[in-house]
Amino acid sequence: MIYLDHAAATPVSKKVFEASGPYFLEEFFNPSSPYLPAKKVSKEYEEAKNVIARAIGAKGSDLVITAGATEANNLAMAGVSGGVLYLTTEHDSVRRVAEQYGGEAIKVLPSGLIDMEDLRGKITDETELISVSLVNNEIGVIQPIAEIGALVREVRMDRLRRGVKRQILLHSDASQALNLLDVNVARLGVDLLTLNAAKVYGPKGVGALYVSHEVRLNPLTVGGGQENGLRSGTENVPGVIGFAKAVSLAKEHLNGNRKKYAEFKKVFLDELQGYELPVKKHMLDNFVVLCYNGIDAERLVFLLEEKGVYVATGAACAASKGVRSHVLAAIGLTDSEIAGSLRISFGETNTKEQIIEAARIINEVVRAERERVAHE
Ligand code: PLP
Numbered sequence: 001m002i003y004l005d006h007a008a009a010t011p012v013s014k015k016v017f018e019a020s021g022p023y024f025l026e027e028f029f030n031p032s033s034p035y036l037p038a039k040k041v042s043k044e045y046e047e048a049k050n051v052i053a054r055a056i057g058a059k060g061s062d063l064v065i066t067a068g069a070t071e072a073n074n075l076a077m078a079g080v081s082g083g084v085l086y087l088t089t090e091h092d093s094v095r096r097v098a099e100q101y102g103g104e105a106i107k108v109l110p111s112g113l114i115d116m117e118d119l120r121g122k123i124t125d126e127t128e129l130i131s132v133s134l135v136n137n138e139i140g141v142i143q144p145i146a147e148i149g150a151l152v153r154e155v156r157m158d159r160l161r162r163g164v165k166r167q168i169l170l171h172s173d174a175s176q177a178l179n180l181l182d183v184n185v186a187r188l189g190v191d192l193l194t195l196n197a198a199k200v201y202g203p204k205g206v207g208a209l210y211v212s213h214e215v216r217l218n219p220l221t222v223g224g225g226q227e228n229g230l231r232s233g234t235e236n237v238p239g240v241i242g243f244a245k246a247v248s249l250a251k252e253h254l255n256g257n258r259k260k261y262a263e264f265k266k267v268f269l270d271e272l273q274g275y276e277l278p279v280k281k282h283m284l285d286n287f288v289v290l291c292y293n294g295i296d297a298e299r300l301v302f303l304l305e306e307k308g309v310y311v312a313t314g315a316a317c318a319a320s321k322g323v324r325s326h327v328l329a330a331i332g333l334t335d336s337e338i339a340g341s342l343r344i345s346f347g348e349t350n351t352k353e354q355i356i357e358a359a360r361i362i363n364e365v366v367r368a369e370r371e372r373v374a375h376e
Contacts, residue, residue: 001308001309001310002308002309002310002350002354002357002358002361003310003347003349003350004309004310004311004344004345004346004350004358005310005311005312005343005344005345006199006286006345006346006347006348006349007137007138007140007176007199007286007287007312007343007345008312008345009198009199009204010198010199010200010201010202010347010348011201011348011349012201012202012203012242012246013201013202013245013246013249013348015245015249016201016202016203016242016245016246016249017242019241019242019244019245020203020238020239020241020242020245021238023041023044023237023238023241024238027040027041027044027237028237029041030234030235031045031234031235031237032224032226032234041237044237044241045235045237045240045241046060047060047244048240048241048243048244049063049065049208049240049244051244051247051248052195052208052240052243052244052247053210055178055183055247055248055250055251056174056183056184056185056193056195056210057184057185057186057187058185058210061213061228062210062211062212062213063208063209063210063211064208064209064211064227064228064230064231065206065207065208065227065231065235065236065240065243066206066207066208066209066231067205067206067207067236068196068197068198068204068205068206068207069091069093069173069175069194069195069196069198069199069207070093070207071207071220071231072173072194072195072196072207072208072209073091073093073094073097073131073171073173073194074093074097074220075209075217075219075220075230075231076129076131076171076192076194076209076217077094077097077098077101077129077131077171078217078218078219078220079216079217079218080101080128080129080169081128082101082102082126082128083101083124083126083127083128083129083166084098084101084102084103084104084127084128084129084130084131085098085103085104085105085106085119085122085123085127085129085130085131086098086103086104086105086106086130086131086132087105087106087108087114087131087132087133087143088105088106088107088108088326088330089108089112089133089136089138089139089141089326089327089330089331090131090132090133090173091133091137091173091175093173094131094133094171094173095326098131104122106118106119106122106130106132107330108330108331109331110331110332111141111279111280111281111282111331112136112139112141112279112282112283112327112331113141113143113144113282114132114143114144114148116144116147116148116151119148119151120151123151123155123168125159125164125166126166127155127166127168128166128167128168128169129168129169129170129171130148130152130168130169130170130171131170131171131172131173132145132148132170132171132172133172133173133174133175133176134172134173134174134176134177134181134183134188134193135174135175135176135177135181135284136176136327137175137176138289138314138325138327138328138343139278139279139283139287139289139327139328139331139343140176140279140283140284140286140287140289140345141279141282141283142177142181142282142283142284143172145170145172145188145189145190146187146188146189148170148189149170149188149189149190150189152168152169152170152189153189155168156168169191169192169215170189170190170191170192171190171191171192171193171194172188172190172192172193172194173193173194174193174194174195174196175194175195175196175199175207176196176199176284177284178195178199178200178247178250178251179199179200179250179253179254179257179284179286179347180254180257180258180261180284180285180286181254181284182251182254185210185212190210190212191211191212191214191215192209192210192211192212192215193209193210194207194208194209194210195207195208195209195210195247197239197242197243197246197247200246200247200249200250201246201249201250201348202239202242202243202245202246202247203238203239203242203243205236205239206236206239206240206242206243208243211230217230219231219232221233257286258285261284261285261286261346262285263352264285264286264346264350264352264355265285265286265288265346267352267355267356267359268288268344268346268355268356268358268359269288271355271356271359271360271363272290272359272362272363273363273366273367274292274363274366274367274370275290275291275292275366276290276291276292276293276337277289277290277291278291278328278331278333278337278341279331285346286345286346286347287343287344287345288343288344288345288346289328289341289342289343289344290341290342290344290362291333291337291340291341291342292340292341292342292366292369293336293337293340294336294340294370294373295340295366295369295370295373296339296340296369297313297339297340297341297342298313298339299369300342300362300365300366300369301313301342303365303368303369304361304362304365307361307365308361309358309361309362311342311343311344311362312342312343312344312345313325313341313342313343314327314328314341314343324338324339325338325341328341342362
């Protein structure tokens, strides 16, 4: 099997699995319990949060642990009374919620980058929250969050001068970023940042929302008051211990990963034939979007699977519902180009040999498909 869909899911790394294990079996205590072994678990849980937070230049007390990035994105918007701006290419867990708040979409340029002019023009005194992901999950485009952060600071100063009381916050979903980017909340200028363990070789269903100490959110769940009252429910100790290990490993491998995936991308594209690249720049090197106009990419996914190569047509959740990619449409692809596009995402399960082999198999399958279509 050659798995080329790491943007959808990464396997839990062995070291993460080993770090979590004892917290399922022996150290199973509820961190809120009064006896010593539970207090020890509580301390280790807090330390794991510190490790995750430090990786993004924050403190453990700034993090709200959630059951994945979807919940973190929902929580980021809980409490706003309206005035949400979101990038049109956001994941549904931002888009759908923003729509519920009557949010307005910000355009992207054909490169997939945010249209800063459109953003500037849409910010009003009513704007409370701007949500732009650091890395897009379908095309791997890296957004200029620090530039948006600087703009938000300007708006804040201007409101202060004019006596406009409404707050303006910047949220970024960094679910796909930690394997290749050095993420730092101060450098980015974000008030809220979403993290996702499942995309960094950690467990699924574990995520976090960084919340700057100046921000007040409304909890989505109420109960025992865990996570500073923002996310009640008994702590997922094994998940968070694993998440911390995964984040540490991602940090450790950052430079190696950058080199490795840049090389993978080069050999992959050198070997491939007859494709177009709708997205070429400002993207993570572990992402490739291939467009085979006139061919049905859904069929390619199925034919490639028969040959042991696993790829995607877009976000896994959209693909399973047969929904046309809103991301590829936003960057200006025609319906036929969207229908012919594949998303490839490299990861730790891959070797250079596999990448070359996969490219050869894709060439072969596409060639056969083109012939079949020509004779229809
Ligand atoms: N945001 C982005 C950018 C993602 O890629 C994903 C997962 O695909 C999510 C949010 C949702 O994450 P989860 O399904 O773990 O809640």
